[in-house]
Amino acid sequence: MAEPLLEVVAIAKRFRGLKAVSSVSFAIEAGHIVALIGPNGAGKTTLFNMIAGVYAPDAGEIRFAGQRIQGLRPDEICVAGIGRTFQLVRPFAGLSVLDNVVIGALRRSPRIAEARRKAGLILERLGIAEKRDLPAASLTLPDRKRLEVARALATEPRLLLLDEVMAGLRPTETDRMVEVFRELNRETGLTILLIEHVMRAVMALSREIHVLHHGELIASGAPDEVVRNPAVLECYLGEDAA
Amino acid sequence: MFSQINPRARGLLAALALLLLILPWIANNYVLSVAVLILYFAYTGQAWNVMMGFCGQLSLGHSLYVGIGGYSAAALFVHFGIGPWGGALVAVAASMLVGAIIGFLAFRFGIGGVYFALLTIAFAEFTRLGFDHWQWLGASGGFFLPVKQREFNDLLNLRGSPVMFYYVMLALATAALAFCTWLLRTRIGYYWLAIREDQQAAQALGINTFRCKMIAVLISSGMTSLAGVFFAFYYNNLFPEQIFNMGRSIEIILGPIIGGIGTLFGPILGAALLALLADGITELMAQIGIELPGIKQVFYGSCLLLVTMFLPNGVWPALARRLGLVSAPGPDPAGNTVRHPDG
Amino acid sequence: MSFELIGNVLIAGVLSGLVYGLMALGLSVIFGVVRVVNFAHGEMMTAAMFAAVVLFNTWGIDPFMAVIPVVVVFFALGYLLQRAIINPFITRPEHSQFMLLVAVAIIMVNALLIAFGPNARNVQVDYQLESFELGPLLVDAARLYAAGAALVCSAAVFSFFRFTMTGKAIRACADNHMGAKVVGLDIRHLYALTFGLGSACVAAAGCMMVLLVDVTPQLGPAYTLMAFVIVIVGGLGSMPGALLGGILIGVSEAGAGLFITPSAKSMVSFALLVVVLLLRPQGLLGKRP
Structure with missing residues (x-):
């Protein structure tokens, strides 16, 4: 198999001694749509911001298309081919x-x-x-x-980072947005990493889901596997999956 | 840019251009000197606007670049016999160097907003005090250019009649307007607007904010220094206490703020309004017969206060819409005015 | 240069610095809470100095007694200024606030010019000629009293913020605007109180300053700049920082007057400002943002 488009190897970040993300690793194949889920405060946005160059990780490595990109400025990350949205739109x-x-x-x-x-x-x-x-x-x-x-x-971008772009949308609007991403993915091979709470969109879009809890990756895999994973059910999806 | 303005505005602009061109034939020397002053502030306002109105970096120390420009050209003229046009090159280079130092220090160390503004004041004041003690340039006693009565206008050495200076300043102000119009249509112009609106979002779109801000400072300081060269040869004297004074910096920025920050015509309209206001108040005081030092400025300050309170986006956007010079950009429930480059 | 001379200059610098510090404390308190930079601060200072001069020359009121009425009046004026004019501007961009206060400053300078003319005014009290001997050193009595009074006023401001309910409410506002609103604090009133308090600090500092220097209307911008330099060096929003910055600027100006030339003394403070901005932008005692 070809080298993954994005590879995150054991990255970690602390804020004033508080662990936000600890030793998280995953990879995204080119052309895949991958979701990153987890309860509030799990470290999703911190992880995102490290990939997007807002923070440099304290440890670990981020590789994009074979190049190490950790520590680059946000504009350099964008030039390298990673686009991002902000959770609070700006x-x-x-x-x-x-x-x-x-x-x-x-x-x-x-x-x-x-x-x-x-x-x-x-x-x-x-x-x-x-x-x-x-x-x-x-x-x-x-x-x-x-x-x-x-x-x-x-x-x-070759990789698009979406930070809760479905939040606040009505179900029909969500479906339209999902359709846009599907189309883009199909037509241009755009790779997408999305943070999302709207499970309707997550299940419809993603080929793979990573679950983050307390800054650690607790499960990874295909959507239907992940939602049946007991650890995930316990920490996060409990009420949704029941 | 001009193509986006409707025919009515174009007609008005053409009439204004014609009036400005023939002004020396129809106006007396006093009116002409007021016109020179208006054009001077329209020019410096335009230069300052590049940094603040376009790129969002508030400089309160632009007198620094006027002073450096003026002193560079004057020193080359007096000490080495180099004419103002050659001197202007050095003046622009020197100002850009100083601008680059300030910009580099501020942007590398992440100084923004109020702190950046205070840093610019500090540099201007520091330089003023330095020139106060620089004997080669006359120190606080002032630096003077030789003045001789001449038969003809010597454009090469900028020695001549008020009419010549009027046309030089008109050319500068027109060039600045054209240059800024062009800047806003380039990639860097768009990038500046993005940085002004939201620096972090701009960076996420691949914009090298440090580089863009540096370019804004360089262009703004270089443009401003040309005004200094003009100032030196028009008034033939330079005093650090006057030219580097914080009050001069404030005069420079009043025009664009009153006229409309970030707009192309705001600085011009603002400069005209302020000059006419100051003159009008003087006239009014003379009519009433009040002669108190300071009463004029109290009126002036009060007018500023009212404009700032009731026209926060400046006079030009409101006026342009009222006169139907730009088409309204559409309904705006948030109540914000779009600071469109044309508006 | 003798040890005594240097020592005398240093002491004078520290003592004047405390008065500068009280002036800057006003600016710092206003910025720390209302988040508006008061560009008319120096003009308020000169206005207070003129008030003290008038009270002394008309009714013979000693500047230390004049503090009370001047502070009360300035507190009221500051309160009204914030409530009536500045409050709508707290959500506007910085350049807009700047313009507003520059307009206020222009009006104040020229109103003073109309009222008092351009000439320097001062007060003359007998203790301005006295001095204390401290070993080989001489300390001006007036300067010492002024510095002492400045310390007392600063301590009063500190205690207000530390121990009174209103002071705590204002601090809550500064820390968390939204939170303060949610628990039902009257933000407009508290902001106006803060601006009044900042004005009161300047007023007190002005009364003391007339014992040390002559006053002219045109001094305003210079004091505004000095107050900025002090609070940036000490840390914008930090109250102890304002006093420390005041002392540093007082000492450095006195030192520059002695070692370089009196006319270049502000150059040293601006150099200090630039160095602090670059190495420690939050100021010596400021918190990292």
């Missing part, structure tokens, strides 16, 4: 929806006209094309989530 509030996405697209398409064209296509794919000239500040929360995804997609 649109450029004063700019138009289109300009938000254009800024993402400029990474790979330095010409403004080309970047605008690409940004327009992405907005269409996410179904917010008709709002392109509105200020981002005026969007509703579901639209802001879509904009967040559109902006990350515009950087043309």
Whole structure:
């Protein structure tokens, strides 16, 4: 089998002595959609932020497409081919929806006209094309989530990190978003790592699930295996799986 | 950019350009000197706006670059006989170097917001005190350029009539407007807006924020130093106490803030409004017959207070919409105004 | 240069520094709670100095007695200023707040100019000529009294925040804005109280400062800058930091006056500011953000 696209080897992070993530390892094959789940405070976002270059891990290694990327700045990580969304969406509030996405697209398409064209296509794919000239500040929360995804997609990542983009969406909206990711994955081979609490989306999308609890990986595997895993049921899915 | 502005605005702009071009024939020397001042502040405001309005880095020490520009060109002229155009190159280089030092120290050490603003003040004040003691440049006694009556305008050495200076400043202000318009249409222009809005999100989109902020500081400081060169040859004297004063920095930034930060026409409108306001108050005081030192500034300060309180985004965005110069960007339930480059 | 001279200058620096520290304490308290940088701080300082001068020259009230009415009036003015004008600005961007306070500063400087003219004013009391001998050293009596009073005022401010319910409520506001709102604290009132308290600190410092220097309306911006330098060096929002910063600036200015040249004394403080900003941006006693 080919080398995995992303490989996380025994990474750890402490905040003021408090273990946020301890010795977590996993790998993601190119073209897979993988979910990272776990109760609040399990260390999911910390793990994410280490991959995205916001924090450097205290120990361990992160390899992306064969290159060590830990310790790189967030912008270098993005250039390397990893796009991310923020759990608390951070649109450029004063700019138009289109300009938000254009800024993402400029990474790979330095010409403004080309970047605008690409940004327009992405907005269409996410179904917010008709709002392109509105200020981002005026969007509703579901639209802001879509904009967040559109902006990350515009950087043309090989790996997309999604941090709870389904939270706050209605079931029908969730299904539409799931469909968008499926399409992207099918058409372009986009690899996705998602943190998600909405199990409906997790089960529909992911090929593999990793469960994080108290900063440690307690289970990994196919979705139906993981949801039957007693350790997982106990710590997290108890009420959902019952 | 201009193509996005509607025909009505283009017509207005053309009329304004025509008026500015023929102004020396229709205005007396006093009006012309006021016009030079307005253009001067329109230019420096535009330069400051690159750093704050576009890139979101609040500098309260821009008098530093005016001073360095002015002193560099004046020193080369007086001590080595090098003309202002050659001197301008050195002035720009020197200012950019100082800007680079401040920017590097601040951005590498993660200094932002209020702290960055105070750092810029500190550098300007530090330099002012240094020049106060630099004998080669006249120290606190001032540095003077030779003034002679001339038959004709010597553009090469910037010696001549007020009309010549008017056209030089008009050219500079127009060039600054065109340059900033162009900047906002480039990749770096978009990146600056992203950094201004949310630095962390910008970084996640692959933007090297350190580099972009450095470029903003370099462009802004270089542009500002040209105003200093003009200042030196227009007034023919430089005093550290005046040119590096924090009050001068504040004068530079009042225009864009009153006019509308981050907009292209805000700095120009702001400079004009402030100059007319100051003049209007003087006129009013003379009419009423009150002659108290300071009363003018109290009025001036009160007007600033009112504008800041009631037009937080500046006069230009509100005016442009009222006059129908830009098409409204759409409903905005959050009540935020889009700071669109055109607006 | 004799040991006595250096010693005298150092002591004078520390004593003046305590008065500077009290002034800066006002700025620090306001920033620490309201998160607004008071760009009109130095102007408030000169206004208080003029108030003390007027009280002395009109009714012969000693500056140390003048502290009481001046502090009360400035507290009220600070409270009103925050409540009426600044409060809507606390959620606005920094440059907007800056503009507002610059406008206030311009109005204050020029109002003082209209009222008192550009000439320097001072107070003359007999203890300004006295001094104490401390071994071989001489300590100015007025400077010593002023520093003592500044310490007392600072201690009062510390105790207010430490021991009173209102002080604790204000600290709660500063630590956790949302939380304070949730438990039902009247944030507007507490912010206004804080601004009033900050103004009161400046007012007290102003009354003491007239014993040490002459006052002109144009001194305002210089005091604003000095207060900034002090709180950044000491740590924005840290109360002991403001006093420590004041002493450091007092000593460094006095030292620069002695060893370099008096006109370059602020250069040393700005250099100190730059070094602190780069090596310890949170200030000497500030907490890491």
